[in-house]
Amino acid sequence: MNIDILLKYFPGLTEQQKERFAALDGLYRDWNAKINVISRQDIDALYEKHILHSLSIAKIVQFKPGTEVLDVGTGGGFPGIPLAILYPLADFHLVDSIGKKIKVVQEIADALGLTNVKAEQARVEQLNTSYDFIVSRAVTRLKPFLGWVRYKIHKSGNNDRPNGVLYLKGGDLSEELAEVPDRYRVYDLSDYFDEPFFETKKVIYVPKK
Numbered sequence: 480m481n482i483d484i485l486l487k488y489f490p491g492l493t494e495q496q497k498e499r500f501a502a503l504d505g506l507y508r509d510w511n512a513k514i515n516v517i518s519r520q521d522i523d524a525l526y527e528k529h530i531l532h533s534l535s536i537a538k539i540v541q542f543k544p545g546t547e548v549l550d551v552g553t554g555g556g557f558p559g560i561p562l563a564i565l566y567p568l569a570d571f572h573l574v575d576s577i578g579k580k581i582k583v584v585q586e587i588a589d590a591l592g593l594t595n596v597k598a599e600q601a602r603v604e605q606l607n608t609s610y611d612f613i614v615s616r617a618v619t620r621l622k623p624f625l626g627w628v629r630y631k632i633h634k635s636g637n638n639d640r641p642n643g644v645l646y647l648k649g650g651d652l653s654e655e656l657a658e659v660p661d662r663y664r665v666y667d668l669s670d671y672f673d674e675p676f677f678e679t680k681k682v683i684y685v686p687k688k
């Protein structure tokens with residue numbers, strides 16, 4: 480598998496970024512055979528459905544050096560690992576409540592030489608740390624999620640958008656969005672990516688109050 484689909488949307492990748500993204504195919508195939516972190520039928524679509532989907536957050540906010548990012552319920556490292564490759568000067572804390580998933584994430588970060596990733600087995604509710612941005616995909620409904628992370632976002636930052644939550648979601652979100660305060664913005668990923676996979680995909684951005 481090759482990284483052409485990433486280069487189509489992120490043409491300015493450095494050699495080191497290209498090498499790291501290219502290495503993910505083998506790393507995820509090996510680790511997924513031992514510990515299931517990606518559904519088996521999805522592994523062939525790793526670059527589109529997992530890596531590019533994770534990177535879609537970069538179409539909404541470009542993390543400046545020193546930005547602190549928490550990935551809640553990272554599973555096998557999504558969206559945190561692809562974002563950490565794209566933004567080597569930002570710091571990423573990837574947490575999941577399941578230890579064996581965190582083991583895979585740590586092994587992959589180590590194999591890539593990613594020094595800006597800290598992977599930790601933790602429930603997000605137990606963390607006492609705070610961040611500029613909180614990213615996530617497929618963990619829970621927005622309302623309880625915003626409750627979990629409410630006091631974990633720094634007041635101010637130096638990015639082009641105010642600090643907040645960037646949540647990757649799909650499908651009809653009208654019920655879910657009706658439950659949360661209306662300061663969110665919805666970005667349709669079909670505006671950024673041509674592939675049918677992105678037709679129903681969105682980034683929900685909720686700036687800190």
Ligand SMILES: C[S@@+](CC[C@H](N)C(=O)[O-])C[C@H]1O[C@@H](n2cnc3c(N)ncnc32)[C@H](O)[C@@H]1O
Binds near residue numbers: 553601604617
């Ligand atoms: C469906 S998986 C998604 C994994 C990854 N974000 C992705 O999109 O591929 C949801 C993950 O959230 C984790 N999770 C659920 N509740 C959590 C919590 N309160 N704190 C930390 N992790 C949690 C689960 O262990 C699981 O690995």
